[in-house]
Amino acid sequence: MNYSEKAQQRIEAAIIEAQKNRAWYGTFMLFKREMMRFISIFGQTVISPVLSTLLFFLVFGYSLGGSIDNIQGVEYIDFIVPGLVMMSVITNAYFNSAFSFFIGKVHGTIVDLLASPISSFQILLAFSASSIIRGCLTGGLIWLIAGLMGANTLHNPALSILFMVLACFVFGLLGLAMAILATEFEHVNFIPSFVMMPLTFLGGVFYSITLLPEPWQTISHINPVLYIISGIREGMIGISDVPYWQGLLILFVSSAGLLAYTYYLLHSGKKLRE
Amino acid sequence: MQTYAPILDIQAVSKRYDSLQALNNLSFTVQPGEIFALLGPNGAGKTTLIGCITGLISRFEGSISVAGYDVKSASQITRQLIGFVPQELNFDGFFTTREVLHFQGGFYNVKPDNQKIEKILDDFGLLEKADVNTRQLSGGMKRRLMICKALLHDPVLLFLDEPTAGVDVELRDELWSYIENLKAQGVTIFLTTHYLEEAEKLADRIGIINKGKLLMIEDREAILNQFGRRWNLITTRNPVSDRFKTAMQSCPITYPEANQIKLSSPELDDCGDHSLANLQTVLDELKADNNEIIHIDGGRSSLESIFKEIVSADSQDSAML
Numbered sequence: 001m002n003y004s005e006k007a008q009q010r011i012e013a014a015i016i017e018a019q020k021n022r023a024w025y026g027t028f029m030l031f032k033r034e035m036m037r038f039i040s041i042f043g044q045t046v047i048s049p050v051l052s053t054l055l056f057f058l059v060f061g062y063s064l065g066g067s068i069d070n071i072q073g074v075e076y077i078d079f080i081v082p083g084l085v086m087m088s089v090i091t092n093a094y095f096n097s098a099f100s101f102f103i104g105k106v107h108g109t110i111v112d113l114l115a116s117p118i119s120s121f122q123i124l125l126a127f128s129a130s131s132i133i134r135g136c137l138t139g140g141l142i143w144l145i146a147g148l149m150g151a152n153t154l155h156n157p158a159l160s161i162l163f164m165v166l167a168c169f170v171f172g173l174l175g176l177a178m179a180i181l182a183t184e185f186e187h188v189n190f191i192p193s194f195v196m197m198p199l200t201f202l203g204g205v206f207y208s209i210t211l212l213p214e215p216w217q218t219i220s221h222i223n224p225v226l227y228i229i230s231g232i233r234e235g236m237i238g239i240s241d242v243p244y245w246q247g248l249l250i251l252f253v254s255s256a257g258l259l260a261y262t263y264y265l266l267h268s269g270k271k272l273r274e
Numbered sequence: 275m276q277t278y279a280p281i282l283d284i285q286a287v288s289k290r291y292d293s294l295q296a297l298n299n300l301s302f303t304v305q306p307g308e309i310f311a312l313l314g315p316n317g318a319g320k321t322t323l324i325g326c327i328t329g330l331i332s333r334f335e336g337s338i339s340v341a342g343y344d345v346k347s348a349s350q351i352t353r354q355l356i357g358f359v360p361q362e363l364n365f366d367g368f369f370t371t372r373e374v375l376h377f378q379g380g381f382y383n384v385k386p387d388n389q390k391i392e393k394i395l396d397d398f399g400l401l402e403k404a405d406v407n408t409r410q411l412s413g414g415m416k417r418r419l420m421i422c423k424a425l426l427h428d429p430v431l432l433f434l435d436e437p438t439a440g441v442d443v444e445l446r447d448e449l450w451s452y453i454e455n456l457k458a459q460g461v462t463i464f465l466t467t468h469y470l471e472e473a474e475k476l477a478d479r480i481g482i483i484n485k486g487k488l489l490m491i492e493d494r495e496a497i498l499n500q501f502g503r504r505w506n507l508i509t510t511r512n513p514v515s516d517r518f519k520t521a522m523q524s525c526p527i528t529y530p531e532a533n534q535i536k537l538s539s540p541e542l543d544d545c546g547d548h549s550l551a552n553l554q555t556v557l558d559e560l561k562a563d564n565n566e567i568i569h570i571d572g573g574r575s576s577l578e579s580i581f582k583e584i585v586s587a588d589s590q591d592s593a594m595l
Contacts, residue, residue: 029380108364
């Protein structure tokens with residue numbers, strides 16, 4: 001048998017296998033790789049953000065919190081837990097996908113993924129799932145430790161978890177979109193430093209917007225993070241600045257928008273397959 | 275001999291980056307089981323073309339199919355059939371060599387198989403580094419790992435983009451022998467290279483590309499026969515006489531030194547091989563002059579010189595336009 005006959009036989013067999021492969025196992029392996037990546041540096045990706053958030057809890061909750069009256073009938077220490085959890089959730093979900101995807105671009109390993117049979121939608125799913133796990137893990141640990149320290153935050157756990165998962169999904173997608181568009185690390189850091197951090201702090205992590213004078217109270221309503229924090233606060237302690245369904249609506253709408261945009265970026269190859 | 279449908283079919287492919295025409299209406303095919311070498315200077319469009327085939331570049335004009343499947347509309351199938359070793363070294367510093375292969379195989383539906391991973395690592399001398407973080411591998415080892423990654427899912431069409439760039443002679447020889455071995459197993463190989471020696475040694479067919487344009491595509495031997503020249507350099511004891519030069523006016527002869535005669539002729543022309551006849555005439559005329567021969571050297575032009583000639587002629591043509 002000559003080389004071309006042998007090659008032809010090999011091609012025919014490979015086509016049969018390739019037609020069967022829908023890349024779902026590949027998607028799972030990509031998800032697993034992303035999980036292993038953050039687990040391999042667990043101290044940096046989970047322990048460190050948990051510790052730094054708990055410092056906020058200790059300083060604002062126990063030290064300064066003693067001199068603050070109850071807010072809407074809830075102790076201040078309980079009041080700040082949902083906001084701190086959400087702050088950690090969105091930051092970690094964002095950085096998980098953004099850092100991993102962008103480092104792949106810098107080191108050139110993104111080529112291995114883009115040349116593989118895993119589709120754009122499957123890439124998006126794997127990175128989002130990993131962001132959800134990391135975001136919920138760090139947020140969940142903060143929630144757990146706060147509970148062990150005496151915070152009473154189990155009003156509606158299912159609603160709290162729903163907000164955490166949806167927020168992770170939205171900010172994981174945002175991180176992925178930014179990593180696709182970014183050409184420098186500075187671009188990846190822009191959103192957390194100049195958008196997420198200010199909006200989170202001004203979104204009522206440490207205070208209720210009902211305490212703000214006008215026009216600041218009205219202005220606060222244009223901040224989408226306010227609705228997300230209010231939603232998880234409703235789930236954890238049963239109070240919120242705005243109805244929690246508004247938070248859910250914002251998360252669902254932004255999930256759909258970012259899902260479509262990130263899929264477009266991945267599928268069209270804009271800034272990526274050029 | 276039975277002919278098969280091409281494993282790679284490139285039709286009218288063009289790619290433009292702003293004012294740069296990276297690929298200009300390329301059309302050619304690659305047959306199953308052959309080693310095809312695409313040669314071209316830096317920036318000729320070799321890597322861009324591979325990018326279009328492998329899915330790294332999604333927007334281009336024209337059509338490309340692999341084993342009859344379009345690379346855009348049936349990308350999940352074509353990518354499964356392709357193995358790709360990029361030109362730039364890459365590594366994932368979070369994982370060990372074994373883990374990297376485990377994940378890379380997984381992307382292509384290869385279930386965890388330590389035996390297979392260890393076999394391929396052993397083939398490329400990386401078995402000792404299986405559980406070492408890829409950050410700690412040398413440049414040559416990283417190159418080997420990239421080849422292992424491309425082979426793990428048993429591709430039928432393997433793209434090697436400058437595979438021996440920056441590797442030592444030992445790895446280069448190992449790789450060449452591995453490529454020949456892959457060909458024997460029925461893998462079709464598409465190779466780009468700067469090292470003409472590599473193409474001359476391995477390739478069945480050669481394409482030459484310059485400024486995005488395909489200048490030539492031929493069997494290796496056909497290129498050497500069509501463009502190659504055979505030469506003889508004769509050094510004589512005394513300077514070559516004017517009588518000799520007059521007598522040999524019709525022969526393709528140059529005189530690099532006063533006592534040197536350089537005879538060059540095409541490998542083959544329409545009348546067959548003339549070089550021996552010319553050489554005989556030279557020897558007869560030297561004998562008539564009583565000029566003693568002290569040294570004779572000879573050879574044939576390499577692919578490298580042919581390549582330079584073709585590319586340089588194209589660059590001059592482009593400059594004139």
